[in-house]
Amino acid sequence: MSNRIQRVRHELKRRELQVVDVRHLTPDYVSVTFKGETLHDFVSSSYDDHLKFLISDEERRDFTPRSYNNEKRELTIEFALHATGAASDWARQAAPGQSALVAGPRGSMIIPMDYAWHVLAGDASALPAIRRRLEELPAEAQVQVLVAGPEAAALSFDSAAQVSLQRYDDGQALLTAIRAMALPAGVGFFWFAGEASVAAQVRDAVFGDKGHPREAARISAYWKQGASGHHEDL
The missing domain is CATH 2.40.30.10 (Translation factors)
Known part of the structure; x- marks a missing residue:
């Protein structure tokens, strides 16, 4: 690809x-x-x-x-x-x-909007990006949103796109859901941001277990437990 x-x-x-x-x-x-x-x-x-x-x-x-x-x-x-x-x-x-x-x-890094599907996932640190992307996507876009934490439970996620929204209590519950999910058919884009240890496990699940191509994904550690100013693309 x-x-x-x-x-x-x-x-x-x-x-x-x-x-x-x-x-x-x-x-x-x-x-x-x-x-x-x-x-x-x-x-x-x-x-x-x-x-x-x-x-x-x-x-x-x-x-x-x-x-x-x-x-x-x-x-x-x-x-x-x-x-x-x-x-x-x-x-x-x-x-x-x-x-x-x-x-x-x-x-x-400009990610096209015309993929067959989009997955947007992450914890509180990812919410600004997810909320912005949802507002930008067109009505025909198919989007799965998986978010974790109390902030995600209280915030709105507005979009003209066709959105399936799932909320989880914490990063571990989110990780379990990502591991269990079956990616849709067709060429889609997978996006995740969150804590470094969780992001590394999401990377292994998406690229390893699911065989999703790296060219159609962006997985990032936006923060790391016990560290300050951490940011890493995995």
């Missing part, structure tokens, strides 16, 4: 922004909208792009651009709050008027 994913590069820029809106979508999931003239040429071409949120000179974290509007000069990022961590601590106290600094995305 040929690789249909298009890789594009973007000019890397640091952008000074100001918080204009903070919404607590669940007790541990916060949507923050930033505004600034520096967003006039912001580009994010794929739903799983990552930009750097610069908390301080020493602390920076990867986040998915949930949505953006060049004309309004606005960018929204969603934060899944953990008990500890620099990004969670910042988002927990975020308020309009505060300043922020972001950089990127450095590039995008």
Whole structure:
């Protein structure tokens, strides 16, 4: 199978922004909208792009651009709050008027929308990308969504596509479901993001047990238990 994913590069820029809106979508999931003239040429071409949120000179974290509007000069990022961590601590106290600094995305992997089917799966860290992709997919798209955690239970997943949504209590239950699922017929795309140890087992199940081609999948570790700032494509 040929690789249909298009890789594009973007000019890397640091952008000074100001918080204009903070919404607590669940007790541990916060949507923050930033505004600034520096967003006039912001580009994010794929739903799983990552930009750097610069908390301080020493602390920076990867986040998915949930949505953006060049004309309004606005960018929204969603934060899944953990008990500890620099990004969670910042988002927990975020308020309009505060300043922020972001950089990127450095590039995008543009995944076509016309696959016969799509699987989108992950824990709380994957929810911004999954929610963005669902909003972008066309009405004819066939999508299976498998998500884990209390945030997933409380959030909405809006889409014009034909969506089958399954929610699980935690990453292990999600992993069990992925192992048990039969992938649909035809050429489809499998996407997963979550904790590193779970992501590695998902990789082994999808590529090994199910024999799904690597050219039609993207499996990523968005975080690692006990580590900070971890991101790895598997």
